[in-house]
Amino acid sequence: MTIDRTSRWLPLVVLLLLGALLYQLSPILSPFLVGILLAYLGDPLVDRLERWGASRTWGVILVFTLFSLILLLLLVVLLPMLGRQLMHLYELAPLALDWLQVTGLPWIQAQFGLSEEFWRFDQIKSAFSANLGSTKDIVTVILSQATASSLALLAWLANLLLVPVVCFYLLRDWDLIMAKLRGLLPRRREETVMGLMRECHEVIGAFLRGQLLVMLALAVVYSVGLMLVGVDLGLLIGVLAGLASLVPYMGFVVGIGAAIIAVLFQFGLELYPLLGVVAVFTVGQMLEGMLLTPLLVGDRIGLHPVAVIFAVLAGGQLFGFAGVLLALPVAAVIMVLLRHVHDLYKLSDLYAEPPGPGTPVEPPKQ
Template sequence: MSVSSRWLWLVGLILAGWLVHTLMPILSPFLIGMLLAYLGDPLVDRLETWRFSRTWAVVTVFTLLSLICLMMLLVLVPMLGKQLVRLYQLMPVLLDWLQSTAFPWIQNRFGLEEGFWHLDQLKNTLSGQLGSTTDLLGILLSQVTASGLALLVWLGNLTLIPVVGFYLMRDWDLMVARLRNLLPRKREAHVVKLVGECHEVLGAFLRGQLMVMLALALIYAGGLMLVGLELGLLIGVLAGLASIVPYMGFVVGIGSAIMAALFQFGLQPYPLIGVVAVFTVGQMLEGMLLTPMLVGDRIGLHPVAVIFAVLAGGQLFGFTGILLALPVAAVIMVLLRHVHELYKLSGLYAEPAASMADEPPGQP
């Protein structure tokens, strides 16, 4: 590659980054629509093998997704909303319990001085806020009225998501073929190989990990509700969502569930044993069944890399950066793997001792 071509690629990358940064406020619906098209394309291809036309296959997939979203809106969202309100109402009581029961026990065990914990101010603040919850609807209406244009923009973006997703899903194979035809002929095989590896990593992570998250959310929420935990649904769903990073869902979930069980049941052993059993079973199913079957060992994304990618994307580009974080991280990991292979084959990696051993005797 000539020097002028390298400079041209560099200028193109800088312009692309500037363009993404400039158009960031309107990119979210297009990125979500692209994600829906990417996730739904294998199912559409499967329906095409059953003699569906491409358009009718896309309509079928979108109808299925719409029914799932409608079920979540009608069933899951109101239940989670009630548990969030209940948690908000229980916060002052929870703080009282921590200050009068839990923290004194910890102080006695670890020899902490009196007054080490100070929760009175936080408790008073929450108690004052609880008195204004009856006027919550009025506050929301005033905010909506004050930012009517922002609400219209948000609703417009929400409406764009299924439209963009539908057309991208319908024309996905055609767009991929056209992009492949634009590749330089000499580099086509190498680029296709790299894209195939990126697709394997992304597909395994996005499709597989999302299904693992959903399965763990159902296991945790169902198990905690059977134990009788009042906030079991909320804690189970949060633990399932946190499972996007391995072991984080288990740590967040079991910690929150044990605290909620201690607050609700005290030191009764059976609820605590039930909570531990729920998360133990969930971890065993994840490690021995869900992850090997749905994700496999093809991801190649370290948990620390996942955390850093999400935080860095959110810090740099907000919500759009969060959407782009994991795909970009997966592509970077694939490229770094190939750079590592090239480095191992280069002369820079050659060991000096080996090169000196190959020299004929008598040479300096």
């Protein structure tokens, strides 16, 4: 009896100890988590190259080269454009403060009967303008802050260099690692656990390969559409709206709000740019709802928007940027497990209907 009771509690104790260990090691886990994520994304490509006759090592090298070229393209083409738009936004901020002080806030004061000294906006504007005049080069400021602590900079560079190393070795030995982990499963529970793992794999794959493609497609649609309308910050707003589409409808709300504000500052109350912004985001929502999400993601994730927000915030709080990347896949796995717990609960005696007045009651087993 004691052995059976101990064997029941042992997995829970092991999980609690493992969770405590991971929490204590969270400062150094980021490169490993990102490496695992990249290896998981690249494994289907390597498997396909193996089916075409390539060796595992050469398949990993080819996939690694593809990832590197995509990253290089982002660094060479996209990041400088986003940097210029960020600088433009930084320089437009005092004009936005002027508009708020001269037009926006007086209208709010008149509508709600607030006193003229309620906002104290002169101090905010002067402080921001002074800071803007003394820090024209944001990159220089960031680098100066980063190099203030050489140890922190070296640790950051080491973590950055660890990501491709961890990804390469995990990707090369992925099938071997999965086979060894399967060999450790209890023989009587192997099929049940593998069924759960296959369902988790479908959900995670739907998110990682589906939702990320949806975000990328929306970012392209929004950015190209806003630049065709003539919005100066079109690329920046489009990328932010694409990233925000991780949460359902959040990308539409954030993107159209930021785009309308940018159009008002750039064109004033001209009707055609405003209609162009509305048309761009309407087309984006129609593509997402009728084509992109059904085709690329489907209904296999099924996370509530509030659960998505909580998972992203919790992942960022626990593991930083890597936690944000892994938050929704982990939440999707938890959802799969909870679904099976729910099914087991429905089949258990705890959920069963109470016996009726005429139902014979079985005597307790000796």
